[in-house]
Amino acid sequence: MALHIFKNVSLSNLLLTDNQDTLQAKFQHIETSMTWTNAQLYCRTHYVDLATITDNTENDFLANILSSLNLNDAWIGLYKIPWLWSDKSSVSWSSVKWEFGQPDNVKGNENCARANNEGLMADDTCSTRLPFYCRENRKIKNARAGSHL
Numbered sequence: 001m002a003l004h005i006f007k008n009v010s011l012s013n014l015l016l017t018d019n020q021d022t023l024q025a026k027f028q029h030i031e032t033s034m035t036w037t038n039a040q041l042y043c044r045t046h047y048v049d050l051a052t053i054t055d056n057t058e059n060d061f062l063a064n065i066l067s068s069l070n071l072n073d074a075w076i077g078l079y080k081i082p083w084l085w086s087d088k089s090s091v092s093w094s095s096v097k098w099e100f101g102q103p104d105n106v107k108g109n110e111n112c113a114r115a116n117n118e119g120l121m122a123d124d125t126c127s128t129r130l131p132f133y134c135r136e137n138r139k140i141k142n143a144r145a146g147s148h149l
């Protein structure tokens with residue numbers, strides 16, 4: 001499968017803060033649409049895991065990436081039951097904002113969460129195919145791999 005991986009260099013116009021390098025190092029946006037489970041597998045194979053969002057700065061950063069790509073939403077590492085991050089860490093709800101009326105579990109099996117380009121989340125069916133965010137980016141993974149040699 002040919003995968004189009006978003007290059008970090010294209011993010012240089014998004015944020016001009018001291019945190020930019022740190023944020024870019026934390027996340028990798030993958031434009032290829034996959035089911036949540038396949039996205040999780042992809043992230044665990046090529047990076048660390050699906051993305052965990054721990055504060056508003058990270059949430060805003062990810063929302064800005066989607067906006068800059070004219071994308072509506074992407075999978076993040078949030079799933080249930082109960083709601084947990086993909087690495088089983090607990091959710092800090094101050095950093096997760098639901099869209100109005102969400103989560104609604106309208107299809108009865110909306111066990112995965114997507115984030116939109118305004119930084120708001122919605123529950124959705126895990127078999128839906130969406131772009132997604134992994135953590136952490138290739139630069140960190142390679143650095144870690146190198147340190148083990």
Ligand SMILES: [Ca+2]
Binds near residue numbers: 106110122123
């Ligand atoms: Ca929903």
